[in-house]
Amino acid sequence: xxxxxxxxxxxxxxxxxxxxxxxxxxxxxxxxxxxxxxxxxxxxxxxxxxxxxxxxxxxxxxxxxxxxxxxxxxxxxxxxxxxxxxxxxxxxxxxxxxxxxxxxxxxxxxxxxxxxxxxxxxxxxxxxxxxxxxxxxxxxxxxxxxxxxxxxxxxxxxxxxxxxxxxxxxxxxxxxxxxxxxxxxxxxxxxxxxxxxxxxxxxxxxxxxxxxxxxxxxxxxxxxxxxxxxxxxxxxxxxxxxxxxxxxxxxxxxxxxxxxxxxxxxxxxxxxxxxxxxxxxxxxxxxxxxxxxxxxxxxxxxxxxxxxxxxxxxxxxxxxxxxxxxxxxxxxxxxxxxxxxxxxxxxxxxxxxxxxxxxxxxxxxxxxxxxxxxxxxxxxxxxxxxxxxxxxxxxxxxxxxxxxxxxxxxxxxxxxxxxxxxxxxxxxxxxxxxxxxxxxxxxxxxxxxxxxxxxxxxxxxxxxxxxxxxxxxxxxxxxxxxxxxxxxxxxxxxxxxxxxxxxxxxxxxxxxxxxxxxxxxxxxxxxxxxxxxxxxxxxxxxxxxxxxxxxxxxxxxxxxxxxxxxxxxxxxxxxxxxxxxxxxxxxxxxxxxxxxxxxxxxxxxxxxxxxxxxxxxxxxxxxxxxxxxxxxxxxxxxxxxxxxxxxxxxxxxxxxxxxxxxxxxxxxxxxxxxxxxxxxxxxxxxxxxxxxxxxxxxxxxxxxxxxxxxxxxxxxxxxxxxxxxxxxxxxxxxxxxxxxxxxxxxxxxxxxxxxxxxxxxxxxxxxxxxxxxx
Numbered sequence: 001x002x003x004x005x006x007x008x009x010x011x012x013x014x015x016x017x018x019x020x021x022x023x024x025x026x027x028x029x030x031x032x033x034x035x036x037x038x039x040x041x042x043x044x045x046x047x048x049x050x051x052x053x054x055x056x057x058x059x060x061x062x063x064x065x066x067x068x069x070x071x072x073x074x075x076x077x078x079x080x081x082x083x084x085x086x087x088x089x090x091x092x093x094x095x096x097x098x099x100x101x102x103x104x105x106x107x108x109x110x111x112x113x114x115x116x117x118x119x120x121x122x123x124x125x126x127x128x129x130x131x132x133x134x135x136x137x138x139x140x141x142x143x144x145x146x147x148x149x150x151x152x153x154x155x156x157x158x159x160x161x162x163x164x165x166x167x168x169x170x171x172x173x174x175x176x177x178x179x180x181x182x183x184x185x186x187x188x189x190x191x192x193x194x195x196x197x198x199x200x201x202x203x204x205x206x207x208x209x210x211x212x213x214x215x216x217x218x219x220x221x222x223x224x225x226x227x228x229x230x231x232x233x234x235x236x237x238x239x240x241x242x243x244x245x246x247x248x249x250x251x252x253x254x255x256x257x258x259x260x261x262x263x264x265x266x267x268x269x270x271x272x273x274x275x276x277x278x279x280x281x282x283x284x285x286x287x288x289x290x291x292x293x294x295x296x297x298x299x300x301x302x303x304x305x306x307x308x309x310x311x312x313x314x315x316x317x318x319x320x321x322x323x324x325x326x327x328x329x330x331x332x333x334x335x336x337x338x339x340x341x342x343x344x345x346x347x348x349x350x351x352x353x354x355x356x357x358x359x360x361x362x363x364x365x366x367x368x369x370x371x372x373x374x375x376x377x378x379x380x381x382x383x384x385x386x387x388x389x390x391x392x393x394x395x396x397x398x399x400x401x402x403x404x405x406x407x408x409x410x411x412x413x414x415x416x417x418x419x420x421x422x423x424x425x426x427x428x429x430x431x432x433x434x435x436x437x438x439x440x441x442x443x444x445x446x447x448x449x450x451x452x453x454x455x456x457x458x459x460x461x462x463x464x465x466x467x468x469x470x471x472x473x474x475x476x477x478x479x480x481x482x483x484x485x486x487x488x489x490x491x492x493x494x495x496x497x498x499x500x501x502x503x504x505x506x507x508x509x510x511x512x513x514x515x516x517x518x519x520x521x522x523x524x525x526x527x528x529x530x531x532x533x534x535x536x537x538x539x540x541x542x543x544x545x546x547x548x549x550x551x552x553x554x555x556x557x558x559x560x561x562x563x564x565x566x567x568x569x570x571x572x573x574x575x576x577x578x579x580x581x582x583x584x585x586x587x588x589x590x591x592x593x594x595x596x597x598x599x600x601x602x603x604x605x606x607x608x609x610x611x612x613x614x615x616x617x618x619x620x621x622x623x624x625x626x627x628x629x630x631x632x633x634x635x636x637x638x639x640x641x642x643x644x645x646x647x648x649x650x651x652x653x654x655x656x657x658x659x660x661x662x663x664x665x666x667x668x669x670x671x672x673x674x675x676x677x678x679x680x681x682x683x684x685x686x687x688x689x690x691x692x693x694x695x696x697x698x699x700x701x702x703x704x705x706x707x708x709x710x711x712x713x714x715x716x717x718x719x720x721x722x723x724x725x726x727x728x729x730x731x732x733x734x735x736x737x738x739x740x741x742x743x744x745x746x747x748x749x750x751x752x753x754x755x756x757x758x759x760x761x762x763x764x765x766x767x768x769x770x771x772x773x774x
Contacts, residue, residue: 009524010270011041012263013067013102015077018660019046019554022238023255024081027107030259031076032526032546038263042526042546043071043513046554062538063531065485068511069101074266080108080152088112103269105262109151110278115265117258117279121152121235124251124283125159128233129205131285133167136292138202138231142175144189144215146207153181156207156235174199179211182727183658186214190222201230203291209234210658212248216290227292237286247288254281284388287414342369347390351398354405362409366416387413456491466557467547469495470527472514473561475540477507485510487540498525498545514543528554532561613688615665616672624687624695631699632748635741643698643706643739644751646759647675647713650732650767652692663724667731668692670722678713703739703772710735710770718768732768734759739772 014031016024028044035042047061067075079091092111095104110116132138143160146153157176164171174197179185186206193199206212212234216226224230226246237252258281265275287293346365353362391410395403441462463471473491487510492501505515513529525545532540542561544554611623619627628644635642649655649671656664672694675686679696689695698706714735722729736759738751754773762771 009039009041010073010267011043011071012266013072013075014042014044015047015064015067015075015082016044017047017061017078017081023236023253024078026255027078027259030256031263032259034260034263035526036524038267039524040263040267041524044526044528044546046528046530062533063529063541064098066511066513066529066541067099067102070509070512072102074270075099075102075104076262076266077104077106078108079106079111103266105266105269107258107262115269115275115277115279117261117265117281119253119255119258120280120282121155122159122162124253124285125156125235126163128249128251128285129160129163131287132203132205132231132233132291133163133169136203136231139169140172140175140199140201140203141169142177142189142193142199142201142204144177144179144186144204144206144211146179146181148178150181153207160205172199175201179207180727181208181210183210183214184728186211187218190215190218203227203231203233205233207235209236209238209248209250212250212290216246216248227290231292232290246290249288249291249293250286251283252286253283257281282389287411293411346387347394350390350394350406350409353409354398354402359409359412362413363416366413370417387417459491460493463493463544464495468493468544469547470499470525470543470545472501472543473532473540474510474514474542475532476510476538489515490540510541530554530557530561616668616688618672618676618694619685619687621687621689624685624689624697627685627687628697628748628751631697632742632751635699636744638700639741640700641702641739641741642751643701643703643737644755645696645698645706645710645713645735645737646689646752646755647694647696648734648759648763649692650734650763655729655731659724659727659729663727663729664692666724667722667729670720671717671731671733674716674720675713678709678716701739706737706739707770707772710737710772714768714770734762734767735770736760736762737770737772 012031012035014028016028019025019028032042032044034040045063045067047063077095088109088111091106091109092113095106095111095114104114106114106116108118110118129141132141141160141164143157145157161171175193177185177189177192179189189204189206189211193201193204204212204215206215212232215232219226219230219232226232232248234248234250237250261279261281265279268275342365346369349365350362353359388410391406391413394406398406459471471491471493472489474487475490477486477488486507488507489501489503489505494501499514499516501514501516503515508515527543527545529541529543531538532542544557611619613620631642634640649667652664652667655667668688672686672688675694675696679686679698681698683699685697687695687697698709701709714733717731717733720731722731736755736757738754738758740751740754742748742751758771758773762769765771
């Protein structure tokens with residue numbers, strides 16, 4: 001049956017390589033929201049970076065082979081992350097050969113032959129540099145560039161050179177440093193410019209926020225005040241800025257608007273309409289105090305009108321959801337009309353406020369706008385993009401005598417929006433942490449389940465709590481070259497009437513995604529599609545509906561489900577093998593001893609597999625629990641001392657946010673290698689205790705020796721350079737330990753509790769140290 005003939009709604013495929021960094025998450029969410037609002041089906045294919053061979057990306061990106069006209073009417077591709085350091089002509093060739101039968105829109109990179117949506121890096125960078133020169137009078141402006149092959153870095157650097165020429169400021173190559181968009185690049189830039197070249201500067205402008213916050217850390221470490229000593233600016237307005245001081249002046253990209261525009265353009269393409277080959281959206285500065293704006297830019301003696309927003313906060317539900325439920329679409333669409341009406345009158349309210357010298361008029365009106373943002377659960381950052389141009393337009397249209405008044409009102413407006421944005425971020429993080437606790441429980445069940453029966457039971461009991469109403473697992477049955485890949489439905493949960501699954505169909509082409517159709521022509525759906533693989537082995541894919549959880553949940557589920565199913569498959573194969581062996585025993589009694597030996601080896605291999613952490617090859621939590629009980633009992637019998645070390649990587653979340661979870665995994669692997677080189681006794685056991693936590697069981701070792709061993713591990717890690725993609729990462733660890741003489745009236749959990757208490761003290765005392773419970 002031709003599925004295209006029975007579809008009642010347009011279906012869009014969104015191609016993206018991960019849901020880790022803020023850029024891709026924001027683009028993904030805005031595209032999803034726009035599809036929901038327009039009644040468009042949304043299928044997100046989460047693969048890997050094309051032609052990137054590390055971390056089994058080749059296995060991940062095979063999921064893109066399932067994008068076909070069987071289900072898809074149009075494609076939106078996040079091309080600037082979908083490809084890694086790839087020339088434009090190769091990107092264009094890939095899309096033409098792979099998807100020549102489906103309309104496609106490129107987001108982030110301008111590609112010939114495909115409608116493209118990009119942001120104008122120059123506009124925001126130039127406006128920020130003009131601010132630094134005209135408002136603050138800076139002349140010596142240092143610049144940290146990005147990757148040489150990156151088009152965004154090139155445009156930002158050209159804006160820097162053009163502004164210098166516009167204000168007749170000589171270009172000094174000693175003030176320019178070629179970075180790599182990484183934290184380490186910012187620190188190296190400060191060392192190179194200030195120490196090696198010994199160049200004085202007024203401000204350091206970085207091509208992205210990661211390098212900027214690294215510059216701030218290095219300058220503060222040197223005792224240089226920001227901004228009175230050296231001012232600092234960034235680019236991206238990334239969430240990495242939250243929690244940093246001083247607040248970073250930066251440039252915001254209209255990422256959410258890019259997603260909305262992509263949905264509009266692909267809809268026009270599918271409908272046969274004409275679209276512009278390139279849609280360019282402007283970037284704009286977000287002024288904060290790191291550039292020098294503060295008392296000199298905003299009158300601190302004026303009342304803080306942002307207090308008037310407290311009434312909004314009190315009426316706002318703390319349960320923040322980034323994605324609106326379909327049942328609320330009607331209400332939210334009505335809210336959009338109200339918000340659009342308010343924004344249309346914004347310029348008149350600003351004029352009235354300035355002409356009547358009454359800022360309260362504008363602040364009262366701004367509160368109404370923010371209230372509508374809260375009602376629709378939209379991000380404040382999206383409306384920097386709308387409000388700032390209004391002020392820019394007024395500066396051009398009103399008498400020059402009012403320019404200072406406009407600047408002043410704009411600064412207060414940005415101050416209010418930043419405060420509200422911080423509030424929303426805090427409330428959102430609370431919800432995310434609650435959601436993660438539920439997912440962690442599910443992950444624990446999967447990681448300790450070996451049999452297929454237990455795994456499927458975990459799916460049935462836990463997935464509804466995660467907010468996933470539909471969940472399907474498909475296994476490939478035929479992947480021969482030159483043949484169409486076939487799949488079978490292995491498992492599914494459907495809690496609504498969206499999907500009509502043909503359970504009788506034994507096999508179907510995998511590019512149809514699922515065997516069946518959409519049940520009701522009035523229902524739209526949104527799902528994510530992930531590959532199932534183990535190292536280089538692709539064995540299927542899973543589909544789940546999109547809930548309200550943080551996007552990283554899908555990445556966590558992806559890794560855990562793949563591992564659990566692979567273990568289950570190996571268990572099934574082992575059981576089948578065991579049954580065959582038993583049948584052969586009766587027929588071949590002479591080979592009985594040999595077959596029994598083979599069976600024992602297979603069981604031993606399975607037992608070892610269930611005790612080993614798949615990432616670091618250290619023992620896992622399950623093994624730790626059993627081994628500690630055994631060593632505790634042995635120590636009671638022998639009247640010997642038992643020691644335990646708990647190790648935690650300092651600021652590991654920041655490492656993941658900086659270099660990605662793949663880089664974080666590499667750090668975990670290298671850390672275990674270091675520990676194993678130091679802990680050499682066969683009676684000692686190195687175990688992965690949690691995400692970035694490790695435990696070392698040390699039987700028959702006194703406290704002084706355990707302390708020396710812990711210090712040796714800590715110092716070795718501190719002095720070791722961790723490399724990821726030719727970048728250097730510095731790690732430190734905190735260690736808590738305890739040594740005690742076990743007794744029959746005590747439980748082994750006491751040893752864990754005391755070591756954990758010592759670890760807490762190590763963190764509280766500044767991290768990167770060793771503490772033992774006394």
